[in-house]
Amino acid sequence: MNRTMLIATNTMTQLQKQMDTISNNIANVDTNGYKKKNAAFTDLLVQQVNNQKDTTQEVNRQTPNGIRQGNGAKVAQTQTVMTQGTLKTTNRQLDTAFTSEGQLYRVLVQNGQNSEVQYTRDGAFYLTPVSNTENMLVTKQGNAVLDENNNPIMLNKDVNEYSLSKTGTLLAKLNNGQTQNVNLGVTAVNYPQFLEKKGDNLFGLPANLDELNMTRDQVLTDLDGALRGEVAVSQYVLEQSNVDLSKEMVNLMSTQRSYQFQSKAITMADQMMGLVNEIR
Known part of the structure; x- marks a missing residue:
């Protein structure tokens, strides 16, 4: 040849x-x-x-x-x-979208007997019952949406309205007049080139991150505590792809x-x- x-x-x-x-x-x-x-x-x-x-x-x-x-x-x-996609109005209470580039929701993905925190930009959330009194907030694939402490978000079933603040605080108004609020787990991406696509519109860290001389804290920053004000999210809309x-x-x-x-x-x-x- x-x-x-x-x-x-x-x-x-x-x-x-x-x-x-x-x-x-x-x-x-x-x-x-x-x-x-x-x-x-x-x-x-x-x-x-x-x-x-x-x-x-x-x-x-x-x-x-x-x-x-x-x-x-x-x-x-x-x-x-990671450029921003256009926003599409849906008028659905649990439809959300980031209005800032490089921010992702944290979700819990089950891999057989193990679970792993992964990340997604898709803000279309749903409720799945876990008991007679509680629903769990999940993605369309059924993965649990995590709060700022990396715990699955549990919401009372007796809810008549949901509202979301610009900094990602979900407020549930109960029928008895009480309220329940929780901060969605949001992470900012510092180096997108180190993220891997895991399927189902999810991102994750590579298994050989140490070999690349990088740490999770270098690649990602959790927007919790004092950084909460950097979160930028809207309700009743979904972000379209940037294709x-x-x-x-x-x-x-x-x-x-x-x-x-x-x-x-x-x-x-x-x-x-x-x-x-x-x-x-």
Whole structure:
């Protein structure tokens, strides 16, 4: 296999990863609070051949000395873009949305016998009964929404109205005139590139965070106590995804053209090798 085939093959596998990323963005264009991902490319190892040992012979050369041969491109990083999505009015009491970038709700996700705190931007909440007197606040996937102390939020069943403050305090007004309030667990993201998508519109920390020389407190900051005033949330609305469908379609077509170009390069290299083999 000649170098042209190797370069094209290497690049095609990476272009497929970019198409997968774009396709995932398009598939989630209507997912509440979804944050798109962008793939960034870089060159693979570049080899330089210094074919001219006497640099005095290259005094009039306008380009750098030597011949540089690449090995294709690769996806260097897939970055999560945390820009704000548009807000859609729903007039539903338990529909909420952040109005500030980089803030996430904390939820408790059950993984078999273990549970893990993960994060979501989707503020569509529901109630599920846990006893004759209490409901638990959950996401649409059934994951418990956590308060500022990382405890599942339990609300009295005898509620006739819910209201939410701008700083994320949920107030439940009971039929007997009493009230119950709880602060939603909110976390700010300092370094989004260290978050992993866990599925079901959830984010989590990577298992190898220590190997990356980072700690949770560096990546995330819980907006509790004195930081509570930084929380910015609205009620009766849901945040739409930040995916620009027209832009994603343009990126997808451009990536497909690049993929076709690399495929054509392999075909041409194969034809050239066939011609060489026919020479007698």
